[in-house]
Amino acid sequence: MKHIRTERWEKHDRVNEHRARLLISCPDKPGIVAAVSDLLYMQGANIIESSQYTTDPTGGQFFLRIEFESAYMDQFLSVFETKMNDAATKFQMDWRLSRASQRKNMVIFASKGSHCLLELLWRWQAGDLLVNIPMVISNHEDLRESVEMLGIPFHHIPVTKDTKKEAEAKQLELVGNQADLIVLARYMQILSPEFVVTHPHSIINIHHSFLPAFVGAHPYERAYDRGVKLIGATSHYVTDELDEGPIIEQDVARVDHKDDVEDLKRIGRTIERNVLARAVTWHVEDRVIVHGNKTVVFQ
Numbered sequence: 001m002k003h004i005r006t007e008r009w010e011k012h013d014r015v016n017e018h019r020a021r022l023l024i025s026c027p028d029k030p031g032i033v034a035a036v037s038d039l040l041y042m043q044g045a046n047i048i049e050s051s052q053y054t055t056d057p058t059g060g061q062f063f064l065r066i067e068f069e070s071a072y073m074d075q076f077l078s079v080f081e082t083k084m085n086d087a088a089t090k091f092q093m094d095w096r097l098s099r100a101s102q103r104k105n106m107v108i109f110a111s112k113g114s115h116c117l118l119e120l121l122w123r124w125q126a127g128d129l130l131v132n133i134p135m136v137i138s139n140h141e142d143l144r145e146s147v148e149m150l151g152i153p154f155h156h157i158p159v160t161k162d163t164k165k166e167a168e169a170k171q172l173e174l175v176g177n178q179a180d181l182i183v184l185a186r187y188m189q190i191l192s193p194e195f196v197v198t199h200p201h202s203i204i205n206i207h208h209s210f211l212p213a214f215v216g217a218h219p220y221e222r223a224y225d226r227g228v229k230l231i232g233a234t235s236h237y238v239t240d241e242l243d244e245g246p247i248i249e250q251d252v253a254r255v256d257h258k259d260d261v262e263d264l265k266r267i268g269r270t271i272e273r274n275v276l277a278r279a280v281t282w283h284v285e286d287r288v289i290v291h292g293n294k295t296v297v298f299q
């Protein structure tokens with residue numbers, strides 16, 4: 001019997017074989033949507049979904065996401081790039097295009113905590129998270145069995161303060177050019193600038209607090225000591241500044257005086273895994289545009 005993932009992927013590929021997504025960011029001015037939609041129309045494409053946002057209609061930054069279909073996508077793309085570059089020059093656009101059927105390769109980094117990793121693996125196994133997972137890398141052995149039982153390679157690379165440089169070199173050698181996206185699923189090691197620069201705005205972390213509160217290590221203990229009435233989780237792109245990268249998604253839950261630190265962690269685990277899964281899904285579906293240290297998310 002075919003695995004449910006395979007069946008869902010085959011259905012997805014049939015629907016998305018002729019679809020592509022165009023993301024644009026540029027200074028706002030009249031005529032942008034008309035120029036882009038005309039370019040698509042003149043090449044026989046049909047717009048399926050279009051979302052836009054401007055920071056200031058009198059001259060801010062404009063953001064556009066268009067999902068479109070073309071019966072002849074290969075031929076369409078061979079011509080589109082040249083014409084799009086002309087429009088991009090005219091409107092000073094940053095733009096990127098991706099084919100909906102081109103599944104991104106997602107490498108996951110984890111430590112000992114399993115909840116965020118397993119949420120991603122479960123959604124992948126169910127065919128709900130449309131990515132390829134070339135490998136999982138961990139600085140501990142604890143999660144090997146959970147990963148390998150799904151047929152995904154698991155690589156254990158221990159990390160200590162003294163061996164971090166060598167460990168990262170091994171990680172990067174393993175990842176090579178296999179990762180369109182790296183997800184830190186409660187990976188508890190700070191990545192060096194030399195690592196982060198290899199995957200700009202393509203490393204997603206889940207921080208176990210409602211940022212900007214409680215940046216860094218042990219947020220639940222600090223939240224408990226502070227007597228908070230809300231805890232939360234934040235998924236963000238990784239930058240050199242710890243837990244300061246562009247936020248993609250957040251959520252919170254109520255807690256009270258009866259909850260101890262272990263209660264906060266238990267309640268928090270549900271928030272973390274769902275926040276991370278939403279952020280990863282939106283990134284994979286090309287719904288996130290980074291602008292400065294913020295994001296625009298066309299959900």
Ligand SMILES: Nc1nc2c(c(=O)[nH]1)N[C@@H](CN(C=O)c1ccc(C(=O)N[C@@H](CCC(=O)O)C(=O)O)cc1)CN2
Nearest residue numbers: 188189190191205206207208216217238239240242243
């Ligand atoms: N360059 C970045 N790397 C990482 C980020 C980030 O935003 N930028 N987020 C962290 C995840 N994280 C909180 O969400 C976090 C993980 C680890 C630590 C920390 O102090 N780690 C120590 C080692 C702890 C240990 O050995 O158990 C360290 O790396 O020296 C703080 C925050 C992931 N990486």
